[in-house]
Amino acid sequence: MAWLHTWSGLVVGWVLFAIFVTGTASYYRTDISHWMRPELSATALDPAAAATRAGAFLRRTMPDAAGWSIKLPSAETPAVEVYWWPHLDGPFHRALLDPATGEPARVRDTRGGDFLYRFHFELSLPPIWGRWIVSACAMVLLIALISGIVTHRRIFADFFTFRRDRSAQRGWLDAHNVVGVLALPFHLMIVYTGLVTLSATLMPWGVKAVYGDDVLRYYAEAGLATPGAAPAGGPGTPLPLGAIVARAAAAGGEVPEVMLVTQPGDAGATVTAYFEEPHGLAHLHPQIAYAADTGTEIARVGEAGAATRTGAVMAGLHEAHFAAAPLRLLFFLCGAMGAAAVASGLVLWTVARAPKGADPAGFGLRLVRFLNLGTIAGLPVGLAAYLLANRLLPDGLEARADWEVRAFFAAWAAAALAASLYPRQRAWALALAVPGCAFLAIPLVDAVLVGQQRFLAFDAAMGAVGVTLGLGSRLAARRKPAAARPATASLSRTVEA
Amino acid sequence: MSARAMPTLADRAAVAGRVLLAVFGGYAVAALATALLALILPGPRAEAVSAGTLASFAIMAGAVIWVFAARTLGRAAVVLGLTALLLIGALWLAGAFAHGAGA
Amino acid sequence: MTSAALILSLLLSFSGFAALALSLDRHHRAAYRMGVPRARVGSLRMAGWCGLGLSFAASIAAAGWDFGPVQWIGSLTGAALAVVAIIAFRPTWLRNAALAALPLAAVAVPLALLG
Secondary structure, eight states, X not given: OHHHHHHHHHHHHHHHHHHHHHHHHHTTHHHHHHHHOXXXXXXXXXXXXXXXXXXXXXXXXXTTOSEEEEEOOOSSOOSEEEEEESSTTOOOEEEEEOTTTSSBOSOOOXXXXXXXXXXXXXXXXXXXXXXXXXXXXXXXXXXXXXXXXXXXXXXXXXXXXXXXXXXXXXXXXXXHHHHHHHTHHHHHHHHHHHHHHTHHHHOTHHHHHHHTTOHHHHHHHHTSSOOOOOOOSSOOOOOOHHHHHHHHHHHHSSOOSEEEEESTTSTTOEEEEEOOOOSSXXXXXXXXXXXXXXXXXXXXXXXXXXXXHXXXXXXXHHHOTTOOHHHHHHHHHHHHHHHHHHHHHHHXXXXXXXOOTTOOOOHHHHHHHHHHIIIIIHHHHHHHHHHHHHHHSOTTOTTHHHHHHHHHHHHHHHHHHHHHHSOGGGHHHHHHHHHHHHHHHHHHHHHHHTOOGGGHHHHHHHHHXXXXXXXXXXXXXXXXXXXXHHHHHHHHHHHHO | OGGGSOOOHHHHHHHHHXXXXXXXXXXXXXXXXXXXXXHHSSSOHHHHHHHHHHHHHHHHXXXXXXXXXXXXXXXXXXXXXXXXXXXXXXXXXXXXXXXOSOO | OHHHHHHXXXXXXXXXXXXXXXXXHHHHHHHHSSOOOHHHHHHHHHHHHHHHHHHHHHHHHHHHHHHHHHHHHHHHHHHHHHHHHHHXXXXXXXXXXXXXXXXXXXXXXXXHHHO
């Protein structure tokens, strides 16, 4: 099983590291999005009027869409986020509207925290490919966790053990064990619930066996969605969306979070109001469906049974929407420990195979070293570049959001290539110093270019990430002389002899 | 680790075989078991589907671990193949193939 | 209030894990420059498990049976990481840190349960 743990962890390690880092950052997805759209600030809101205006915008933009989705403004996100799509399988268009005018908001064009969130499970690949690759890596991680538990026989005896003053291999093994074991409940939870959140793509066979291709029927019977309505075939005369928002708010006891319009160009169009999840672990949105033309209630989402609710709790645990600030911080810490477990495992692989004496390093070892440096130290450079590009790119730039993403990948690739040129003794120290400085630059750039008080906490957090990377760099710089000392000593003795 | 000794071609082939068996065999067994559970678990059918789907990844993980823990590749392949055949038989009995999927 | 409840279970599980760590020869040696006396193993283990148990009780009492276990497991991870860091970098501080956490926990109790 040690063999299985080592090699399964190695082959997917680099992708897993990126998944863990971007997923952990996604715990602060809305905060990142806020920071990246500094023009938006809280204003007095009228969600019903905003919905009517958004509906008018969408009717102008794509009257014959398969669906529209309107995320109503809230104190947290004061803009109206709309999506529209010509077919169920996309493409999905998106715009951010000013709730007061119903026109695209005068905000810098950015994908905000959503880019990191989607990268976490789609890797910026076509969604189907990305999701299968991420899921395959997650399955391998599950296997690596199980085989790791079997391999690590002294889990309890070594629970608190981190011998940083012994050999490099011992130190890395201890570090790998500590971050792996202490957050083991989180690791097991996050990988299994991650697979469950993608199960509609990965494991459709239960639904297929019982419902055939009628997936929507399963969702309706399970209590996950309201049943769909058949199109009427002719154009309808829909009510203003705001009227339905008002009805939904009266019926549901609170303003809905999202309004979903299906077949908006058809007389049989339905408007489904999605409410915020009730306080609890489960990721289940109450829903009420209305006829778009008359505003009469068609259906409410059913009560989910125990198994479906268990699945919803798993999804809820994975996304941690329920977690208030302090608990969220612990989830973040656990996610960081997951990334650290992957990273330390990757480094351990190279340390354990470091050639003794003057043997040259083989191609495999050099490749793994390069990928380790390029991923573990390169990805943070990309993240910092993504945030810096948000502040530094000119507002009017064509396809500005795409340029931010390009900055992310270009900086990552450049950092990885540069790391391969560093002298090996100082490679880690240099490779970690670069993202450290880049993250430290974020608060400075923000203070100069935007300088809003509400971003102080975010900027402080970026500074803290920079300092952490800097400490890592210092640690890497200091390790080398310690490890090199006995070698020099024996060398001088040989010379004396 | 004794991997310092150069592995032979047969060793490499056996490892590749286990990986392939784990990936495709493990997924097949999990998919068949999920479909079967969705059909035969008691309670509302939507609940049976949800429960079967939730269990599927544990089933796949178990199958993969078995493939790597088995003494020989042949043994792993036989056991996994028999499991799959049994599942297919049970699915046939449960009517998965009789009147087309979906009711 | 959830922050106070979370801090309470963090403090209790920190003290608990510190006691459990000190009941192991290797870490006791790092903190006191001598192995753990046989007579103290039992009481340290007992104190340790009590700390973890109290931390669990505090989480459930403050956050209920749905959020409580999640908070507790999260606080176990955070507290254990702190214990490992102290043992690795300042082992002689472990005992005092564990003892100092207890009065802080006592302060957090009313905030967590009443707030």
